Amino acid sequence: MESQMRHQIPATLIPGDGIGPEVVAATVQILDALGSPFIWDVQQAGVAGVTHCGDPLPEATLASVRKNKLALKGPLTTPIGEGFRSSNVRLREEFQLFGNVRPVRTIIPGRYDKVDLVLVRENLGGFYVAHEYYVPVGDDPRAVAVATGVNTRDACTRIAKFAFEYAVKHERKKITVVHKANILKVLTGLFLEAARDVAREYEGRVEMNDVIVDACAMQLVMNPWQFDMLVCTNLFGDILSDQLAGLVGGLGMAPGANHGTDTAIFEAVHGSAPDIAGKGVANPISILLASGLMLDHVGKSDLAVRLRTAITEVLNTDQIRTRDLKGTASTREFADAVVRRIENS
Ligand code: NAI
Numbered sequence: 155m156e157s158q159m160r161h162q163i164p165a166t167l168i169p170g171d172g173i174g175p176e177v178v179a180a181t182v183q184i185l186d187a188l189g190s191p192f193i194w195d196v197q198q199a200g201v202a203g204v205t206h207c208g209d210p211l212p213e214a215t216l217a218s219v220r221k222n223k224l225a226l227k228g229p230l231t232t233p234i235g236e237g238f239r240s241s242n243v244r245l246r247e248e249f250q251l252f253g254n255v256r257p258v259r260t261i262i263p264g265r266y267d268k269v270d271l272v273l274v275r276e277n278l279g280g281f282y283v284a285h286e287y288y289v290p291v292g293d294d295p296r297a298v299a300v301a302t303g304v305n306t307r308d309a310c311t312r313i314a315k316f317a318f319e320y321a322v323k324h325e326r327k328k329i330t331v332v333h334k335a336n337i338l339k340v341l342t343g344l345f346l347e348a349a350r351d352v353a354r355e356y357e358g359r360v361e362m363n364d365v366i367v368d369a370c371a372m373q374l375v376m377n378p379w380q381f382d383m384l385v386c387t388n389l390f391g392d393i394l395s396d397q398l399a400g401l402v403g404g405l406g407m408a409p410g411a412n413h414g415t416d417t418a419i420f421e422a423v424h425g426s427a428p429d430i431a432g433k434g435v436a437n438p439i440s441i442l443l444a445s446g447l448m449l450d451h452v453g454k455s456d457l458a459v460r461l462r463t464a465i466t467e468v469l470n471t472d473q474i475r476t477r478d479l480k481g482t483a484s485t486r487e488f489a490d491a492v493v494r495r496i497e498n499s
């Protein structure tokens with residue numbers, strides 16, 4: 155009992171909106187079967203935060219993450235065009251989660267076999283700083299829309315160092331810096347310049363090249379195997395990580411980790427999927443794999459490996475898949491199958 159207690163790790167659990175509670179419930183069930191060390195403090199955010207506490211980012215949720223410095227978060231709905239600001243973006247800002255790691259790997263062999271890529275996204279700057287406004291002209295209050303992007307040399311250097319350190323630690327050989335420095339010469343030119351400076355410190359250990367974002371999008375479809383790691387500004391990283399997910403079976407297959415200097419929040423790349431919410435058919439693999447990254451993060455890679463093995467066996471040996479993967483299993487049936495594999499492993 156005492157030895158069990160010693161290995162418990164408190165963490166915040168945010169079920170989130172839409173399919174969030176469904177995929178989070180599946181994940182908790184599977185982590186329990188795995189004997190994971192996490193002790194969950196359940197908190198709300200997003201639309202669920204408004205419903206439960208009248209706030210899309212309640213103080214209790216912030217206090218819990220501040221204390222635990224570790225969270226697993228379901229997707230949070232953000233109103234489009236108007237309404238409250240993204241709680242995801244606010245969480246990243248509040249805890250200075252500057253480094254977003256989004257790995258993708260082919261699990262189900264298909265059109266894109268053996269894809270194994272890691273995208274690192276700068277998570278705080280660029281066009282996400284929300285310096286946006288309308289300029290009225292005549293009787294049109296929204297005649298002109300203006301957005302300002304902000305990249306600082308410090309932030310660019312920090313994310314580049316983070317990416318190179320990740321490469322060294324995970325034995326990745328090449329980093330491709332994604333930019334649009336031909337057009338956004340200042341905003342993304344600085345990003346490229348800082349990355350080149352950092353790359354010099356890693357010469358002989360990690361190779362670096364760069365690519366313009368539009369060409370990168372095309373190359374990812376034509377020949378994704380040429381890439382090892384991508385490091386991107388905030389907006390390009392957001393867009394390309396959904397594209398990467400598409401290479402390996404869709405948004406149901408893509409986990410993410412948001413890292414700061416002392417806090418980390420793990421989540422799926424996808425959103426709250428309102429079109430399938432409440433139907434019990436969502437694919438829980440993205441957030442499950444995110445919980446695997448969380449196990450790696452706390453030094454429990456043995457459990458993470460068992461988790462990933464069980465997922466692979468259920469998909470490929472048992473052939474149990476959710477609808478997005480052309481299967482017929484419900485979220486719950488898939489989760490039960492993973493639990494069976496874990497119990498027999
Ligand atoms: P989305 O990622 O929620 O859904 C896009 C498409 O992928 C939908 O057809 C959906 O059914 C499908 N999909 C996504 N996850 C799936 C899963 N696990 N299993 C099966 N199918 C899945 O993107 P959308 O619709 O643009 O955004 C919905 C809401 O989510 C918005 O309010 C958006 O702001 C929010 N969002 C939140 C994120 C977060 O919390 N980190 C990230 C992305 C979007």
Ligand code: MG
Binds near residue numbers: 393396423
């Ligand atoms: Mg996104």
